[in-house]
Amino acid sequence: xxxxxxIGALAxxxxxxxxxxxxxxxxxxxxxxxxxxxxxxxxxxxxxxxxADGGLYAEMIKNRSFEFEYNLMGWIPFGxxxxxxxxxxxxxNPHYVRLSDPGHRHKRTGVENEGFFGIAVQKDATYRFSLWxxxxxxxxxxxxxxxVDNDTMGEHQEFNSENIIVSGSEWKKYSITIKSRKTxxxxxxxxxxxxxxxxxxxxxxxxxxxxxxxxFPTDTWKGRENGMRKDLAQxxxxxxxxxxxxxxxxxxxxxxxxQRYQWKNTVGPxxxxxxxxxRWENTFPHxxxxxxxxxxxxxxxxxxxxxxxxxxxALPVLSCGLACxxxxxxxxxxxxxxxxxxxxxxxxxxxxxxLIEFANGPADSKWGKVRADMGHPEPFNLKYIAxxxxxxxxxxxxxxxxxLKMFLDVLKKQHPxxxxxxxxxxxxxxxxxxxxxxxxxxxxxxxxxxxFYRPESWFLDAKNRHRYDxxxxxxxxxxxxxxxxxxxxxxxxxxxxxxxxxxxxxxTGIERxxxxxxxxxxxxxxxxxxxxxxxxxxxxxxxxxSMKSCSYYVQQLYGMYxxxxxxxxxxxxxxxxxxxxxxxxxxxxxINKATGEIYVKIANISDKPQPVKLTLKGLKxxxxxxxxITLHAGKPTDENTLDNPNKIVPQESSISVSxxxxxxEVPAQTFSVYVFTY
Numbered sequence: 001x002x003x004x005x006x007i008g009a010l011a012x013x014x015x016x017x018x019x020x021x022x023x024x025x026x027x028x029x030x031x032x033x034x035x036x037x038x039x040x041x042x043x044x045x046x047x048x049x050x051x052a053d054g055g056l057y058a059e060m061i062k063n064r065s066f067e068f069e070y071n072l073m074g075w076i077p078f079g080x081x082x083x084x085x086x087x088x089x090x091x092x093n094p095h096y097v098r099l100s101d102p103g104h105r106h107k108r109t110g111v112e113n114e115g116f117f118g119i120a121v122q123k124d125a126t127y128r129f130s131l132w133x134x135x136x137x138x139x140x141x142x143x144x145x146x147x148v149d150n151d152t153m154g155e156h157q158e159f160n161s162e163n164i165i166v167s168g169s170e171w172k173k174y175s176i177t178i179k180s181r182k183t184x185x186x187x188x189x190x191x192x193x194x195x196x197x198x199x200x201x202x203x204x205x206x207x208x209x210x211x212x213x214x215x216f217p218t219d220t221w222k223g224r225e226n227g228m229r230k231d232l233a234q235x236x237x238x239x240x241x242x243x244x245x246x247x248x249x250x251x252x253x254x255x256x257x258x259q260r261y262q263w264k265n266t267v268g269p270x271x272x273x274x275x276x277x278x279r280w281e282n283t284f285p286h287x288x289x290x291x292x293x294x295x296x297x298x299x300x301x302x303x304x305x306x307x308x309x310x311x312x313x314a315l316p317v318l319s320c321g322l323a324c325x326x327x328x329x330x331x332x333x334x335x336x337x338x339x340x341x342x343x344x345x346x347x348x349x350x351x352x353x354x355l356i357e358f359a360n361g362p363a364d365s366k367w368g369k370v371r372a373d374m375g376h377p378e379p380f381n382l383k384y385i386a387x388x389x390x391x392x393x394x395x396x397x398x399x400x401x402x403x404l405k406m407f408l409d410v411l412k413k414q415h416p417x418x419x420x421x422x423x424x425x426x427x428x429x430x431x432x433x434x435x436x437x438x439x440x441x442x443x444x445x446x447x448x449x450x451x452f453y454r455p456e457s458w459f460l461d462a463k464n465r466h467r468y469d470x471x472x473x474x475x476x477x478x479x480x481x482x483x484x485x486x487x488x489x490x491x492x493x494x495x496x497x498x499x500x501x502x503x504x505x506x507x508t509g510i511e512r513x514x515x516x517x518x519x520x521x522x523x524x525x526x527x528x529x530x531x532x533x534x535x536x537x538x539x540x541x542x543x544x545x546s547m548k549s550c551s552y553y554v555q556q557l558y559g560m561y562x563x564x565x566x567x568x569x570x571x572x573x574x575x576x577x578x579x580x581x582x583x584x585x586x587x588x589x590x591i592n593k594a595t596g597e598i599y600v601k602i603a604n605i606s607d608k609p610q611p612v613k614l615t616l617k618g619l620k621x622x623x624x625x626x627x628x629i630t631l632h633a634g635k636p637t638d639e640n641t642l643d644n645p646n647k648i649v650p651q652e653s654s655i656s657v658s659x660x661x662x663x664x665e666v667p668a669q670t671f672s673v674y675v676f677t678y
Contacts (some may be wrong), residue, residue, distance in 0.1 A: 004218065007274055009428050022611045023144040023582070027573050027589045029598060029660070029678075032565035034515035036590060039243040039313055042521045043236055044484055045303075046249030047294060048280045048534055049527035054099045055541065056114030056526060057298040058196065058214040058229040061113050061189065064295065066095040067275040073291050077082035079109025079192070090210055090275040091131055092265075096211035098136070099143075100195050101204045109205070109293040110192025112148070113213070117530040118186025118569060120543030126218045128225065130175040132211040132271070133166045140167035141206035144194040146197045147180065147187050149341070157184070158190070165196065166208050170639065177218065210272045226270050226297060231546045232526065235539055237310050239552070240559035243519050245255040245386070245483060246303045246604025251279045251294075252317050253324040257340060258320045265353055266460060267370055273299060277319055279324065287533045294397050296603025299409040299667075302369065304359060304380040313383055315519075316355060316423070319620075320388035320403045321348045331432065333393070333624040347409050356382060356415050379431060384420035385411070386483075390451060392432045393439070401424070401439050408443060417447035421481055428452035428464075440478050446601070454662045458503040459487050465577040465586070467506075468513035480516055483525035486536055486551065495536040495640070497648055497669075500550035504631070504671040505586035506602035507558055511575060512588045522555050540642065553631055557650060557673050560597040563590025576602075585666070598623075602672040611635040614662040614674065623657040632670040 032033025045051065053059060062074035072082045079102040088096045102109040111359055113119070121127065135141055144598050146158040159181045163173050166499040193205045221234070227280070247261050253262035265274050273296040281292040300316065307314040321340035328338035340348065354367050359382035361368030371380070387407045393402035404422055411420060420555075422445035425432040431451075458464055468480065487499040487506075503522070510517045527537035538555065540547045548556075569576060569589040584606025590599050595676035598619075616623070635659045640647050655662070657676065666672050 001024065002156065006285035011042060011577060018085045021583070022613050023571055023585055024613040024615060025569055025587055025600075026550070027578060027600065027614065027616045028618060029591065029616040030620070031568065031589050032593070033568060034566045035513045036511070036563050037242070037564060038396050039519045040313060040517070040562055041555060042241040042243030042245065042516065042519060043525060044151050044521035044523040045244065045246045045525050046523070047247065047251055047278060047526055048249065049537060050116065050292070051526035052298045053293065053295050054146045054531060055528055056228050056232045058216050058220050058227050058296075059295065059297050060115055060119050061213050062116055062291070063293070064095040064214050065090070065271070066097055066210050068291065068293060071095050072194050076112040078112070079107060081109060083110060084209065088603070089623060090211070091179045091372060092272050093212070095198045096209050097347050098207055098209050099170045101193070101208045104204055104304050107194050107561060110190060112190045114188055115275065116241035116543070117528065118184070118543055119147070119189055119215070120185045121180035121183065122544065123180055123183045125180055127178045127180065127215050127220050128175065129162075129178050129215045130173055132171050132173050133164070134169055134171045134209050135166055136169060136207050136209055138169040139198055139206050141208045142166070142194050142196045143208060143210070145176070145190055147178065147188040148190050149182075149184060149187060163194070171211070173176065178215075182521040183544075196425050196591060202348075204492060208450055220401065226302070228298070228306070229468070230300070232541060233306070233309075234540065235546060235548060235552070236306070239556050240562075241310055241312045242562070243315050243384075243521065244303070244310065244312050245317060245521055246305045248317065249324070249389060249484075250324055252319055253279070253322060254318070254319075255279050255282070255324055255327050256317075256338065257321070257323050260323065262351070263300045263316065263318070265299050266296040266360065267374065267669075270297050272369040273297065281438060284533050289381070289533070290581045291530060297564070298357070299670055300355075301374050301376070305376070308380070313357070314336055314380065315384045315386060316382070317386040318352050318355065319348060320391060321345050321389065322391050322403065322405065325391060326426070332394070334394055334397055336399070339399065342403065342406065345406055351405055352385060352387070352407060352413060355385070355387050356418060384419050386423075386449060388423055390426040392425040395433060395435070401436070401443060405443055406645065408445070412444075421445060421447045421449055422478070423449040425638060426451055428454065441472070441476060441620070444476070447479045447481045449481045451484040452482075452675040453484070453486050455488050456490065458497065458500055459506050461580070462579070464506070465509065465579075466575075467507055469514050469575065469577075471513065472517065473515045477557065479518040482520040484521070486522055488536065493535045494637075495540070495549035495551060496637045497550045497639060498636035498674060499670060500554050500631075501603060501636075501671055503551055503607055504554045504601070505578060505603070507603055508603065509553070510600055511558070511590060512566055512569070512600065522551060542642060545642050545645075547640050547642045549640055550633070553648070553650055554671060557629060557671070558601070561590075561601070561675065565591050565592060567591050567598065567634050578605065585612070595605065596678055598676040601672070602666050602674070604668060607668050609668050610666050612664055612666050614664070616660040616676070619660050619678055622660050623676045623678050626657045628655055630663075630670055632667055632668070636669060657659055
């Protein structure tokens with residue numbers, strides 16, 4: 001650990017930056033200001049970039065229930081294979097596969113699954129394989145289940161092989177545990193008919209029907225059978241989130257209303273949750289994934305469960321009856337044929353009422369019983385609901401706010417205990433934003449959702465550096481939820497350090513205005529390196545590894561050092577927001593009354609180290625100890641990668657404290673968090 005004394009640091013800083021002007025920041029430590037909400041920093045989840053199936057959701061089999069439009073997509077059939085749709089065990093997933101004798105003793109019948117960009121297994125790790133099966137003639141037969149390496153030069157493609165005896169005409173669930181004999185990130189799973197031990201080679205093989213073919217690591221997050229990928233869930237937990245917004249994003253709306261996200265389809269037995277096409281499947285022709293679906297194995301129950309795991313509040317987003325306006329109309333002309341008519345909005349509003357009952361209702365209520373039957377009789381204590389995603393109005397046609405009012409008129413009357421969130425559309429400024437912002441106040445929403453994916457120049461503009469300093473603070477003004485934001489660096493929008501540093505700088509303005517901003521979530525969250533459609537993203541992964549971007553560490557530092565109240569921090573009687581006379585510095589300060597700590601966050605976006613003097617006024621008793629955590633890169637374009645995931649990570653150093661003044665130096669292009677204990 002590097003030691004730095006508060007009293008003696010000035011001499012060292014002066015040696016390093018001879019002639020440089022010291023930037024003195026005055027912190028009013030004895031006058032705690034606005035409360036910082038527990039929800040201030042959190043997680044935004046959307047199933048884009050294979051964030052759910054093939055990502056956080058640990059299922060390894062693609063199209064496990066044969067419900068894709070092309071029922072065997074993701075599967076390679078061989079021999080006599082027939083897709084059936086009558087007599088299956090699950091009414092909302094009616095399709096299954098019948099495997100029949102291939103007609104010759106030297107032929108084979110079966111199916112092979114490719115997984116999500118392959119099936120990843122690790123040597124000596126165990127996997128829970130299951131399927132539902134029957135012998136339709138009432139006899140019995142044998143299924144051979146194999147993990148295979150199709151491209152091997154070895155004697156055998158299979159490196160694991162297990163047998164399952166299926167008997168009787170009734171559907172049953174069969175489960176085995178597979179211990180992998182090798183590590184691979186692109187194995188396949190093969191299932192085929194075979195003879196039972198001792199059975200004559202010439203004997204005809206019995207028909208076997210199979211449905212809901214599934215494989216999970218046994219070591220999932222919290223060990224759950226329908227579980228999450230452990231490293232990805234742990235990364236979310238380590239963010240220390242206060243709010244978790246789900247399930248999106250644009251998938252809430254759908255390309256059309258049939259495709260919208262419907263929460264009721266995502267609860268109950270996982271085998272009977274119907275498939276939905278992902279809204280992002282066809283969005284980007286240059287990054288096209290025609291087999292991008294939603295199994296709904298990661299559904300609303302699992303989202304609420306994760307919120308409990310992480311100790312954060314849930315923020316579900318519901319459709320307001322408008323399909324994705326980006327995909328159906330322009331900013332000037334609505335397409336009312338794409339949306340539900342206002343007189344038919346009743347079922348959408350009822351979905352919101354039923355969601356509150358599912359989350360908070362007693363275990364003997366209709367939807368509370370669904371929750372209880374899934375293993376959670378206690379309520380989830382839902383406090384927030386967002387209505388609509390990036391919707392907007394037209395000057396002569398309030399298509400969104402009219403529908404939002406219909407929701408609020410019912411929901412506020414029946415559930416005034418819930419806080420409701422509207423939106424200012426997809427823009428951070430401009431005509432749509434300017435029209436919607438005052439309407440949110442008129443409608444009486446508790447918060448409204450702002451989105452801004454913007455280049456570096458936006459984050460450097462004076463208007464945005466001071467974005468929340470002059471927001472409406474009058475009685476009845478909604479609070480702000482910065483629901484989707486990220487700095488998009490020049491070029492191909494990589495997750496380079498400079499973009500993350502500008503995000504850290506911008507977030508000082510969020511923090512010092514905690515009386516206005518109550519929630520903020522970076523977006524998007526996840527991206528599979530072989531399945532991405534949008535970047536930058538917070539966490540990248542392949543089938544075996546994951547990588548936390550520089551933006552992840554910025555979010556984590558804010559989440560870990562959130563505090564309970566804002567402290568005034570000024571330099572020359574001005575807030576520190578990178579103004580021309582502030583040498584590229586941005587800063588904010590908070591106090592944590594619960595732990596007896598003060599946190600000071602400083603971003604130096606300049607290309608020179610900056611001497612800084614922190615003076616904490618009015619603090620009694622004096623400081624006793626402290627530390628500094630820094631995030632810095634060798635070059636602004638540096639970034640973490642899967643091959644080098646720890647290239648840029650926070651570094652912690654202790655500081656010995658004597659008195660309430662710190663003379664130090666913030667290195668060029670560095671984000672620093674100072675932690676003082678009093």
